């Protein structure tokens with residue numbers, strides 16, 4: 001079995017272990033504040049589960065302190081603005097946050113989670129400026145290419161918006177990472193693999209796969225309680241994930257093999273709360289089925 005993990009890719013680039021430090025600089029999203037929608041995506045809890053808050057320089061220190069027992073003088077970091085939509089604020093706020101995040105010498109890159117409809121000319125110009133100092137990655141939550149599912153989850157932007165955003169970001173040399181959720185209500189294996197094929201050919205450099213999980217306090221939790229959402233069993237997830245990995249080009253960096261919600265909010269599936277068990281299960285499945293990234297990719 002083989003796939004191109006983020007860990008491996010970063011080790012190749014920087015010759016050492018690189019950790020992501022989860023930060024925040026914006027506390028809302030146009031899909032929650034009424035601009036595009038007022039209830040957000042159906043599965044969204046809003047805040048990144050593990051992100052720090054407060055001044056960025058202090059967030060960095062606290063996030064590093066959490067890793068104290070793992071790091072050495074050689075360890076390097078990716079500053080990661082994870083919560084909400086991290087290009088949805090005044091350009092001055094974003095400039096302060098992004099430059100503060102890349103200031104420390106041991107921060108080697110900046111990763112920004114956002115939406116395709118929050119990448120206007122001013123933001124792109126700022127990203128381009130930051131990218132000249134240190135590499136910038138932009139992550140966007142595609143989740144699916146099926147328009148009916150996109151409406152159901154209330155993503156609030158269409159596939160054309162993703163196409164346009166990817167083109168604009170690539171034209172200024174930004175690394176792009178798309179997220180896909182496997183197991184969205186009503187989706188067949190065909191739908192899931194169609195999304196994977198889109199990502200494989202979208203001209204992006206990375207992908208994060210997430211298992212659909214239900215968090216307390218979301219509208220998806222209501223749907224689940226009313227019996228309208230079927231959650232995947234572990235082997236089903238491992239099999240669908242394998243199909244997606246096989247469809248990715250060999251050079252695509254796989255940033256995640258599964259989602260990572262906070263255990264305190266997790267309603268279902270409870271098996272997903274045991275991250276170590278899930279990752280071991282995925283590796284076992286990949287080995288038993290000789291999963292090789294790119295084996296189903298067609299250029």
Ligand code: SF4
Nearest residue numbers: 029031040041044084
């Ligand atoms: S775009 Fe992101 S932050 Fe906004 S509602 Fe959807 S998942 Fe949540």
